[in-house]
Amino acid sequence: MATIPFVINRKAGTAAATGEDLSQQLESILASNGADATVELVDGDKLEEAISRAAKGKARIAIGGGDGTLASAAKALAGSSTAFALLPLGTLNHLARDLSIPADLEQAVELALKGTAKAIDLGNVNGHRFVNNASIGLYPSMVALREEYRDRYGLPKWLASIPAAWSALSQLRDYRLELDFGEGPQWVVTPLLFIGNNTYSLEAGQVGTRASLSEGNFSVFAIKRRSKLALAWCGLRAIAGRADLKNDFVAIGECAQLAVASQWQNHDVGLDGELVNLDFPLDFRIEPAALQVICPAS
Numbered sequence: 001m002a003t004i005p006f007v008i009n010r011k012a013g014t015a016a017a018t019g020e021d022l023s024q025q026l027e028s029i030l031a032s033n034g035a036d037a038t039v040e041l042v043d044g045d046k047l048e049e050a051i052s053r054a055a056k057g058k059a060r061i062a063i064g065g066g067d068g069t070l071a072s073a074a075k076a077l078a079g080s081s082t083a084f085a086l087l088p089l090g091t092l093n094h095l096a097r098d099l100s101i102p103a104d105l106e107q108a109v110e111l112a113l114k115g116t117a118k119a120i121d122l123g124n125v126n127g128h129r130f131v132n133n134a135s136i137g138l139y140p141s142m143v144a145l146r147e148e149y150r151d152r153y154g155l156p157k158w159l160a161s162i163p164a165a166w167s168a169l170s171q172l173r174d175y176r177l178e179l180d181f182g183e184g185p186q187w188v189v190t191p192l193l194f195i196g197n198n199t200y201s202l203e204a205g206q207v208g209t210r211a212s213l214s215e216g217n218f219s220v221f222a223i224k225r226r227s228k229l230a231l232a233w234c235g236l237r238a239i240a241g242r243a244d245l246k247n248d249f250v251a252i253g254e255c256a257q258l259a260v261a262s263q264w265q266n267h268d269v270g271l272d273g274e275l276v277n278l279d280f281p282l283d284f285r286i287e288p289a290a291l292q293v294i295c296p297a298s
């Protein structure tokens with residue numbers, strides 16, 4: 001059996017909470033499965049280099065972390081023949097949920113060793129890949145404030161998100177953007193533009209989930225401008241699966257390519273929960289079947 005490298009982001013939510021004991025837990029689980037594997041815990045800023053190095057010549061690699069870790073995996077492995085197995089050790093783990101990867105560490109390790117590879121799409125904006133979604137406006141503002149609270153008070157990500165969301169809402173602003181789905185430009189004024197990799201559901205009980213990551217399209221939502229209170233109410237209704245497509249959005253659609261222009265030269269864009277400063281115009285393109293991921297057979 002070929003050696004399977006396990007590369008873990010030690011700063012990811014669950015991994016950070018577990019600490020150095022995580023390495024011992026993994027080695028114990030791997031031993032019980034009779035696996036020939038190596039375990040390496042690395043800091044987030046060294047993750048991409050560690051993945052590239054460990055994946056060289058390997059058919060598969062296991063990567064532990066959350067949705068932010070996926071950006072490093074996508075950069076290192078997109079377009080290659082190496083499949084990666086995700087150990088959901090982050091805070092939200094959206095991709096793991098959508099691919100039915102178990103949250104239990106022992107089950108996730110077993111899947112990493114025995115699961116089958118499936119090709120999924122990636123989003124790309126101005127050369128930067130993303131697995132889940134990209135956004136402009138309210139959410140990136142909240143992410144910036146969340147990181148500020150984490151640095152200032154040492155809060156975990158989930159706890160820092162609470163005051164950050166309130167502060168971002170209190171500083172609410174609208175963004176004038178030109179969207180082109182390929183049928184000509186349209187100007188919108190919105191507090192939040194959301195571009196999802198494949199179709200995000202707004203149905204009750206399935207809000208924010210994706211039934212497929214291989215449809216080859218973006219789902220685009222531009223929220224209608226409104227007061228802070230009305231926007232908060234809109235968000236609560238959306239979470240409950242009661243979004244009003246006609247009255248809550250100024251633009252909505254599906255496309256394989258999207259151009260976004262603005263009066264700014266550059267701006268922060270949220271990519272899988274991380275901030276990247278990008279120059280306008282923004283050129284969004286789907287990369288079909290660009291990443292091999294280990295998934296349950298079903």
